Amino acid sequence: MTNEERAQKVFDALDGLGIGYEVHTHPPVATVEEAKNHWDHIQGTKAKNLFVRDQKGKKHYLIVLEQDKPLNMKWFSEHFGLDKLSFASPERMEKYLGLQPGSVSPFGLINDANKEVIVYIDEEVMGGGHVNFHPNVNTMTLNMASEDFKKYLKAMGNKVHFVAIHMEG
Template identity: 30%
Template structure:
């Protein structure tokens, strides 16, 4: 599996002519910790959750990190049954990542294209979204439209849900 490393992400963003702002910082293990390093910068602090259901369908859910996921509501909206957080080995196998740095950039590593990508509607109304670019020592700020285009350019369609 070709791993979408930090450098490969930067190359892909350049290829797609997507501009961004980058903040380099010490390793951040939580969104709260990362927020301290990017204080004063404008952009939705996101959390990307990698989920699976009882049939082993995978979901990459991107939402505002201040929101809590209601699993029952998620299941109602998607029709998925018995949804839970994916195991660490699923994250590694499907996204080539480790917990704590999950983001849409991991889609570069999923050649099977077997992940349903979902964005929370409310967050998409904001102009800038933030992520770790497959390393937790950087935070990248991208225009929301460019994040959606990046997902499409990796061969994935996305769905918008209202959580």
């Protein structure tokens, strides 16, 4: 699938749900630090997305945080009663989300046909009125109202937890 097809799949899904969005194009960015150079003019919360797995590789999680918030994975796994977590491989990312490193976002849930990925979203992400994510390619940022993002998540059918993630721990 080409990058254009990956993005179009997201646009088609959002259009089908009646969700409005703005598309911002930019050079390819693989990290939050690179993306910050192109996000100044975009309103709302900018997020980072971490795709992780448990120690046995049986469960996979997408953790969504405000772009500058650190995550202590040991604290996270203990606090939420999960097995030890580590970053998932690019192969797992492709298998479960249909994505490449540098383009991970909740829009990858479109490709999770078996609804295996469990999502944890820090409540701070939803507090800005609008959210911003890559539409499965790292040359665009998609902006939408937080409430519309919740509508998208509900339509995807994955288990989603809105939680408070603390920096300490």
